[in-house]
Amino acid sequence: MILKNFQAHGPSPAQADRRALRQLPSASTSYQTTTQLHHRIYSLVHPIYTHQTAEVLLGITGKDFTIIAASKAAMRGATILKATDDKTRELNQHNLMAFSGEAGDTSISQNTSKPTSASTQCATRPPSPAAVSSFVRSELSRALRSRRPYTVNLLLGGYDTITDTPALYWIDYLAALAKVPYAAHGYAQYYCLSILDKHHHPDIGFERGMELLRMCTDELKRRLPVDFKGVTVKVVTKEGIREVEYVDDKPVKSA
């Protein structure tokens, strides 16, 4: 009798569950069942994670500098659309961002460069590399659980003018952040990190840094099956950011 009443007047448990779910803040969009929601969350990390790109991003720090190198090829599928692409952006005088990933999503560099530039800060000095990395990570991690996350990997090269130390931050599209002495993104990681493991030292000077970069790009030319059209090289030092001419026309002896 009670059961009959319940069915006649109250919602069935399944309906109540769905109703409650719709009122949850995290379920405010069109997801109606828990299963759909779980698929949505898992899809953030699941299918695309192992996907690595042939776009090359490299970062090397030394005693008083951070070198950032980014491949010049703008690729779409198997086609190279442009061979002089610049995948870097100056966020402020001492912070440089390099990005690779979904073409439109690289707008994160624009969306974060404005708040981190000197002129829009209330404070008297531009934000340090640590502050910039923290801000960029928070933007990326907020986007990760939004309707449309950024699918870009980033390197942040900087120079902290207060402590007089170079800084390099590795950030992936899931907004995992790590402060590292040297870093790479995409397939370049597999070739370059082992070289840098062997040869890098925190006290190296700029010349040695460029030598290490040369070892890395030579290895990439030797091993990477695609032509990434060379790299643009920028350096962050106490004086600021400057582009370095990087002659890359010598053929590399194959393995």
Place this chain on the structure above:
Amino acid sequence: MSSPFSINGGACVAMTGKDCVAIACDLRLGLQALTISNNFPKIFSYSPSVYLGLTGLATDVSTVADLFRYKVNMYRLREERQIAPRTFANLVSSSLYERRFGPYFVSPVVAGIDDGGKPFICGFDSIGCIDFAKDFIVSGTASDQLLGLGPEDLFETISQALLNAVDRDALSGWGAHVYIIEKDKVTKRLLKGRQD
């Protein structure tokens, strides 16, 4: 295929001793088999005797650690006192359950000493179910030998437990941090571990 919990790798363990607790984590940050960084600590302090270890998806480790820093700072301002381990454990539980249908992919461990000087440790699943424990959280099977260890013996035990575990796991390792928490003293040690 990899689950979000095992993309970046990591290990964390907490143990109780006599009037002391220990919590330890490894330092690796990886991308499946590739190691990105060997200095990515996973233990965070929220009061002189409350520590939180977070393993799982690295982005959520940072997000959750920052979220609790904010929440505990607000608690301290409102209450004008430090947060107790048990209170913090309930805060972790309710905060994780808030995200019931879109969870943070982390497995937290809390270790601390309460106001009475008694050890407190517990673990959680990613949606905040608390797992209270008398002896230890994460790693192996329960063992009575762990109970009644002094701080130095506890350090040796937790270090051996963690190092032996991470040496067997390709996704963890590359050094470790160990915290020994006593009533009025916290000792942090860096274990170098295997660097290969």
